Amino acid sequence: GYLEYAVNRCVFNSSDLNDIEFIYSTYFNKIEDVRFSSKVGKFVGYTEPGLMYAKNWNKDASYLVQMKAQKETVCKPNIDID
Numbered sequence: 001g002y003l004e005y006a007v008n009r010c011v012f013n014s015s016d017l018n019d020i021e022f023i024y025s026t027y028f029n030k031i032e033d034v035r036f037s038s039k040v041g042k043f044v045g046y047t048e049p050g051l052m053y054a055k056n057w058n059k060d061a062s063y064l065v066q067m068k069a070q071k072e073t074v075c076k077p078n079i080d081i082d
Contacts, residue, residue: 004028010075020079022071026053038071 006026013019022038033050034057036043042058045051057063 002029008070008074010071010078012075012079015079017071017076017079020071020075022075024067024070026050036067038068041068043067 004027006024009023009025011021011023013021020038022036024036026033026035028047028049031047033047034043034045034053036057042064043054045054
């Protein structure tokens, strides 16, 4: 069978929001296809399908704004917890 999944994660270097990185990755059969990093500010593809996904998602300005906001909505509430 085939397995596709996505992972959201926050990399905390300090409790300062500027030092936190939000990463969204999609995987297919344990291979990372594409990644969004708040440090880079766009999607980067690592496989042939991932390059297509990244190209299409990077064209969508509203989707990029939504992904950039994830650091604030996903990571910030967990600063004190982690």
